Amino acid sequence: DIVMTQSPDSLAVSLGERATITCKSSQSVLFRSNNKNYLAWYQQKPGQPPKLLIYWASTRESGVPDRFSGSGSGTDFTLSINNLQAEDVAVYYCHQYYTTPQAFGQGTRLEIK
Amino acid sequence: QVQLRESGPGLVRPSETLSLTCSVSGVSLSSGGYYWSWVRQLPGKGLEWIGHIYYSRSADNNPSLQSRASISVDTSKNQISLKLNSVTAADTAIYYCARDTITHAMDVWGQGTTVIVSS
Numbered sequence: 098d099i100v101m102t103q104s105p106d107s108l109a110v111s112l113g114e115r116a117t118i119t120c121k122s123s124q125s126v127l128f129r130s131n132n133k134n135y136l137a138w139y140q141q142k143p144g145q146p147p148k149l150l151i152y153w154a155s156t157r158e159s160g161v162p163d164r165f166s167g168s169g170s171g172t173d174f175t176l177s178i179n180n181l182q183a184e185d186v187a188v189y190y191c192h193q194y195y196t197t198p199q200a201f202g203q204g205t206r207l208e209i210k
Numbered sequence: 211q212v213q214l215r216e217s218g219p220g221l222v223r224p225s226e227t228l229s230l231t232c233s234v235s236g237v238s239l240s241s242g243g244y245y246w247s248w249v250r251q252l253p254g255k256g257l258e259w260i261g262h263i264y265y266s267r268s269a270d271n272n273p274s275l276q277s278r279a280s281i282s283v284d285t286s287k288n289q290i291s292l293k294l295n296s297v298t299a300a301d302t303a304i305y306y307c308a309r310d311t312i313t314h315a316m317d318v319w320g321q322g323t324t325v326i327v328s329s
Contacts (some may be wrong), residue, residue: 098273137315139257145255146306146319147249158317190257194315198272199259200300 099124099193109210116178118205125171128195135195138167138176140187141204145173147190151176170187183209212236214307214320222301222327228294232307232320233287239265240285245310248281248292250303251322258303261311263290297327 101124109115126135134154139147149158151167152175164179178185186209191202211252218230231248239246247262259265261271261281269281301318304324 106253133313135315146308147316148319149315149317152315153313154316158314184288192257192315194310194312197259197262197270198274201257201259204256210320 098198099126099196099200101191101193101200101202102187103191103205105205106203107206107208108177110181111209111210112181112183113183116181116185116207118176118189118191118207120169120174120176120202122172122174122193126193126195127171134170134174135193136167136169136174137192137194138165139190139192140185141190142187167208178207181209212309212318214309214318215270215286216305216307216320216323218305218323218325220326221326222297222325223329224298224327225296228292228297228301228325228327230292230307230323230325232290232291232292237309238285239288239290242266245312246281246283246290247308247310247316248279248290249306249316251306251307252300252303260292260294260305301325301329302327 136154138151141147155167188204213235215233222228245262248260262282263269265283271279282291304322306322307320309318
């Protein structure tokens with residue numbers, strides 16, 4: 098099974114600054130036939146279900162602000178949030194959907210410094 | 211607009227079977243094109259994929275649940291069901307259903323339903 102590991106577990110960033118979260122998979126999630134990484138990022142606010150932000154490692158879901166960006170390939174991925182806003186306070190999860198069982202990272206709690 | 215709504219008993223006794231339903235609106239399950247996943251979130255913890263199903267195929271379940279989970283589709287009611295047998299307190303969680311696009315990950319989620327396992 099693929100294991101997803103995020104770092105850090107929590108971070109505090111000042112408003113207007115950049116937040117960076119990394120995610121490492123224990124095996125590659127790159128599907129070579131279409132050169133797509135089956136890696137997604139979600140945002141979860143208290144009392145709400147997860148919200149899809151990024152899929153295919155770097156494609157923003159419709160309606161997601163362009164402050165959110167994803168990068169990486171193979172086993173190493175990054176979620177960056179530029180110009181941090183107060184409404185970005187949440188827990189962020191990476192998710193591999195390359196193979197079953199699908200798996201999520203343990204989550205990164207983002208707070209305002 | 212696709213919407214998902216989970217329902218089921220909020221309290222289940224240990225060793226019994228947890229049964230949840232996800233009602234889908236805005237799309238017909240029998241039209242195909244998507245898998246439908248169950249994901250749970252243990253109290254204060256992260257997300258765990260339980261399994262998914264395509265309307266015309268058998269489900270894929272997470273082996274971590276040791277074959278206790280069963281996912282099925284009722285196209286006549288446009289619902290997806292989850293049964294988890296032999297529950298213990300460790301199965302206390304928020305249970306979500308989600309549309310699993312396979313290519314675009316899980317793009318639509320229900321609000322979740324809380325299940326407590328306790329005598």
